[in-house]
Amino acid sequence: MVATATLLPGFADPVFDAQSSFRAAVDALARPSTVQQIGCTLTPPKGLSAASAALMLTLCDYDTPVYLSAALAQGAVPGWLGFHAGAKVTSDKSTSAFAFFDKSSPLPAFSQFSQGTQDYPDRSTTIVLEVASLEGGARLSLSGPGIKGANEISSVGLPATFLDQWRANRALFPRGIDLILTCGNRLIGLPRTVTIKALEV
Numbered sequence: 756m757v758a759t760a761t762l763l764p765g766f767a768d769p770v771f772d773a774q775s776s777f778r779a780a781v782d783a784l785a786r787p788s789t790v791q792q793i794g795c796t797l798t799p800p801k802g803l804s805a806a807s808a809a810l811m812l813t814l815c816d817y818d819t820p821v822y823l824s825a826a827l828a829q830g831a832v833p834g835w836l837g838f839h840a841g842a843k844v845t846s847d848k849s850t851s852a853f854a855f856f857d858k859s860s861p862l863p864a865f866s867q868f869s870q871g872t873q874d875y876p877d878r879s880t881t882i883v884l885e886v887a888s889l890e891g892g893a894r895l896s897l898s899g900p901g902i903k904g905a906n907e908i909s910s911v912g913l914p915a916t917f918l919d920q921w922r923a924n925r926a927l928f929p930r931g932i933d934l935i936l937t938c939g940n941r942l943i944g945l946p947r948t949v950t951i952k953a954l955e956v
Contacts (some may be wrong), residue, residue, distance in 0.1 A: 763831070765800050765812050765829050765839035772797075774808060775799070784887035784933060788897045790889060793940040800831040814881070815842035815853055822851035822868075823881035824860035831859040831902055858885040862914050865924050865932050866884030873928040876929040879947075880912050883935045886912030894954040897945075907954065910936050921951050 766772035772795035779791040799808030810830075815821050821842050823832055832855075833844045845851055848867045856862055861886060871879035892911035895918075898904070911937075914920070923949060924931045931947035945951070 761872050763800055763835060765835075766795055766797055766809075766938060768795070771795075772891045773807070773813045774807040774855050779942065780810055780813065780944070783942050784901075786901050786943075787944055787946060787949045788908050789944055790848045790941050791862060800835045801923065802827050802830055803832060804937050805940040806942045807855055807857075807883055807885050808839065808939075810883055810935065810937070810942070811836055811842075811853075811855060812840050815840050817841040817843070819852035820845040820847075820952070822846070822854040824856040826857050826860050826954075848880070853884045854880050856882070856884045858887055858912055863915075864918050866894060868932055870927055870932065873930065876931075877939060879930060879932050879935045881935065883937060884912075886911045887911045887938070888912070888956075889936065889941055896952045897949050898952075899949040900950070901924050901946075908936075910943065918951065918953060921945075943955045 776795050779793055783791040793806045793809045795809060797808055799805060819842055822842055826846060831943050836842050849869050854868060868880035869878060871877060888911040890909050892909045894907055894909050896905050896907055928947055933947055934945040936943045
């Protein structure tokens with residue numbers, strides 16, 4: 756018997772909603788630090804924000820191994836994801852195409868995920884991390900492709916080791932992970948091309 760939570764609705768209009776969500780993800784990564792919004796309405800399983808759920812249904816399919824944080828893996832998310840997208844969950848971070856973390860779960864070292872290769876840097880893991888807020892935290896300066904001069908983000912909920920991890924990740928270019936921060940129905944993209952520094956208080 757299929758669990759009730761698995762049958763929670765996905766996209767109301769699968770084609771249009773997936774297209775608009777994909778566009779939000781692309782814009783977020785092409786214009787780092789800008790806040791993008793998911794416009795569709797859906798009822799995600801417990802632990803997933805609307806933005807994380809929309810990205811999950813948009814980006815994941817039977818050909819993309821998905822790693823989930825322990826809290827998400829133990830809940831209704833694996834069944835919901837499989838039912839709506841045909842994607843399978845893996846416990847191996849290093850082979851995952853995408854990894855999703857709820858805001859209460861610690862984020863492992865980026866080095867545990869696939870970094871891609873020099874010939875195929877696109878085979879790295881994209882991490883989707885839900886945070887408590889996209890504003891109100893420590894101020895960080897972003898510079899690089901897609902940013903005119905420098906912009907700021909101030910997300911609440913990034914790990915204490917984030918800047919050290921990001922410097923090491925940036926040094927791997929063209930290899931390295933890409934990161935998407937989500938909160939509610941909004942998201943911010945942090946591609947591996949971006950340089951991130953702490954701003955003086």
